[in-house]
Amino acid sequence: MTLRLLLVFLILPVYGQAQQRHWIFFESKPTVTSLSRLSVVFPDGQIEEKLATGWSPDWYDYPVDPRMILQIEQTGAVIHRQSRWLNAVSVTATADQLSRISQMKGVAGLEPVKQLVRPRETMVPVTGSDGLLKQSPGLDYGPGATQIRLTGLDRLHRLGITGRGIRVGVQDAGTKWRTHEALLGATVLAEYDFVEKDTDVTGDDSHGTAVFSLMAANLPGKMIGGTFGSEFLLTKTEYSPTETQIEEDNWVAGIEWLESMGVDIMNSSLGYTTFDDGSGYTYANGDFDGQTTKCTIAADIAARDKNLAVFVAAGNEGNLVPGTLIAPSDGFYVFSSGAVRFDSTLASFSSSGPTNDGRIKPDGLSMGSGNLIATNSKLVYASGNGTSYASPLSASAGALILSVYPELTPSDLNQYLRESADRFTNPDNRYGHGVIHPLNALYKAGPAVSNTFTATLQNGNLVLSGFLAWNRPFIHDSLRFHFHRPGVADQSFTPVLSDSALTVTIPNQWQPGDTVWFSLTGAAGSQPGQVVSFNWPTKPEFRRYLVIGQSETTAKNIRRGSFKPVIDTVYEKPDPDFTIGHAYPNPFNPSVSLKVTTTRSSGFQLQVFDITGRLVSTSDGVLQRGVNYLSWNPQSSGYQPASGIYFLVVHSQNQTKVRKAVFLK
Template sequence: MKFLSFLLLILCCCLPAQSQTQDAWVFFGDKEDVATSIANPLTILTQEAIDRKDLHGVPIDERDVPVNEDYIAQVKAANGIAVLAKSKWMNCVYVQGTQANIEDLLNLSFVTEVEYADKDLNFMPGPRNPSEKFEEEHPSRIVYDYGAATNQITMLNGDFLHEQDLTGDGMIVAVLDSGFPNIASIPAFSEVVSEGRLLGTYDFVGRQTDVTGTGSHGTRTFSDIGGLLDGQFVGTAPEASFYLFRTEFSPTEVPVEEAYWVEALERADSLGVDVVNTSLGYQDYDNANYDHSYEDLDGQTTFAARGANHAFDKGMLLVTSAGNDGNGFGTVATPADAPGVLSVGAVDASGNYASFSSRGPTVDGRVKPDIMAQGVDAAVITSSGNVSFSNGTSFSSPISAGAITCLWQFRPETTNAELMQIIRESASLFENPTDEMGYGIPNFEEAYGVLQNLSIEAQQLDANFALYPNPVHNQLMISFPAAEDTALITMTSLTGQILLQQKVVIADPAISVAHFSPGVYILTIQASQKSNTFKIIKQ
């Protein structure tokens, strides 16, 4: 009887672990019609996305092909399984179910692996194997009157970029956050809406276009990039175009939010987004079994970090809050740990380190955060439309992201990796980075000078054909590579309509664009052995 009682006790202890709901990623082995999709990229990507990839030499590959919907349907039909999200880059779905039901999915021929959010389960024998996430709001040759935003912009010399007519025009920014209430009715966003620069919205939590969400965090972070109330408040890229994506459910902290976030990155890439701002971070969850340890935050392990690195590889530039755990966990959360992310810490109005700002280095010794910006008493627009002030790296990140967008507008052919390094090298502590401040506060006037002074000869070697100036007012000049003296120029709209075709020779390399309306165009240069594509901004 004693042995039987002991056996029953063991069963009672084990059954809950097997029967309680678990979260997991389920990976698939293949996709359908890969070659056909890659050969016909407009079936899986927008023209804007294709143009951006062409501009930076980013290949369209199997990662761009959607997840097999039949596979997803079979997983959904499995006993006790709920599918909450999917990732085409990693060819997987995020599911909830009991451990037994999830492991049964391994019997499906196309399922190759299961990865549990509870990392302890990934090492169990079997067939295979924040603290507060948001900050408290504290009410407390273009020349703008920046009003309350003056200090946070001039600290970075973002006003210098605006004076060069670099305000984000023609660039596309995605903001990923928890909710964006009242965007359509707030005066600070009226120009974004009326000029058609709010390109789209989507709620990956609720699977709907309404991104009101939970809380007003997204409205405030978005304002630091795209808001404009001249004389009261100006964002760092007030003339950019935007997608707003809700990936967060504020009342809880659960790992499916990492999956929603990656899914939003994939959507952003397919839509041709240039810069992504994320004022979110993940380290501890409501269920402590899902927490990320310091050892997990190596930039390669978490699902969010893996997704961020894919996004970087696809040519986008990701700007992310370092986190607000300087007085708690200590180091940056994920995805700020990813090498493919430019992570931003917080300083006060005088440029001093804010004690709440998460520090570096990463477990593998990399400098994080990358740069710093104002995150103490940062000016924002609230969901009621008023100017107010907030604390947190959630605000230093979009302040930086907007300035980066304006800088990239100047030389959009620059790759994301090149631009990130130029920004780091412009920062105040680049020669002597610290754990608290990373490379320090960037100087966007200095970064602009580096881009401006890149030699045309170097461009010839590195990018074959080159052109300048860009942005352009009236006349583009073509720089020819060695062994080429004639080329065919084709200029199209973003929708692919051919607007200009002409032959250009090395003896007369000028192209007149004076008759084109201001906007963004795609210019392709074709010669006997070389072909290059550029995004042109006509002013």
């Protein structure tokens, strides 16, 4: 007994000094002008991808001041997270250390990191009751057909719109996507665990697996998710053994990481509220006003300033009284989802608005009761209830729309979805704007166009086939497919449209590996006597491109932040007699060179195209046998290039080869 008491007294002083995490906010931060300094924020390749959209770094992109970090570490405080958006760090520190930090020059303030609660959802084994076994024409959705059909995702799938080309972030608890049969085909580009600080997001909590499956599952006859053609990035921001507790700085770190990885749209079904003892955030204190909780502030920065569409669960706190929503669903720029049952009646648990400042929430509704979900057991499915399962279906709708119109801003996307909902003209704080209809939302941007086009070569002609639909009649004679190939005059052809099936034949001598940019224009009837014209895509820089494979290929969408090269070098036919090395230096300023090796002398032409496909430079010359260096210095010819991606196209010896280079000012 004496030894036990001694151990207790020895340990208590250590725990007595332990403190809750605190945010340390700074007054300012240095905004350097060199893009290379941003390498500490953005992973390899992401700066290049962002430059492709004309991006230039803003205040939110620059990291916190490293000098302030050093000063804080010198006090003995332990830094957990850095937030470039909040210009803050979270630390664990003693009271004495916090006092010293608060007196530092450049420190704007201190605030405890909130301990938050995630409302729990229910899961039960699939029994085949209610709407779970109803089928839908088209893809075989298995027992999950109702949730896909009620949200209207099947209508987009049938038009070949599957979310291709869009990066989707999923911020949740552990996700066992490598083992469940319905998730084995998911394209996961990266993952990070902000609890264990590693790149494995698996865990004992099946919540993340369930949420992910509603978006990414692709096992016909068993389960198909809402945006199964997308690419995914996963974050884990919750400590599973505690079941409900999370530190808010992990959530903020997670969304900043997803943005740095080039994500277009994200879903977080980890909404948060207060503990039973009153700690955390409370509606009574006015904390759900879109300007108080740190996760809400970060979510709004992502959507408003970083072009990252944010979809979140409204909460499971019920709707019998107003104001039961959870953070970050109170954001101004996020899309918050409530839940309905299979018959479109409101689920009893679905949280209600308004926000503390009087805005209507939720934004819209998707099915979130009796949803088919995957579990952590590789062959097991369950039926789940919760707005956590409605939100990924709404986010899937957003991803499908962005795959057709990636130029839409998050505000555009949110508004189109709200306008598509069945209660848009009479919203309230229980139903929000009602059940969303994503195809109608898409039609507000323009016609629905396939993510993919089948391309075949027939006697040297290129035949493309896909889908085109709109909620107004097309004027068939107005439809034109426009094609652009480097070094070849632009061409336009009239397609054939029959029951949304679109086919166009392009005469010419085409070869596997040839690449083309394409777009579509036309007109449709509106009201009697009125005609509405359209351009797809709506901006030239979002034209799609096509690389012809050996038998067929797909038209790949460009993603916001990533423009595909004119000709993908993986399709080049190796030729030991004529080789071109990579562009060097890359990035470059003021000039870039290509090393060309050839076994015979020949003429050449070097063309340079900018990211929009515009020809900016042409030069001709002679390649000598052996090693040659072709250089391009844009400023020497009077051209003032913008920072971004350029394509160097070399024509010689009946071949065309392309290299990509990035110019940085």
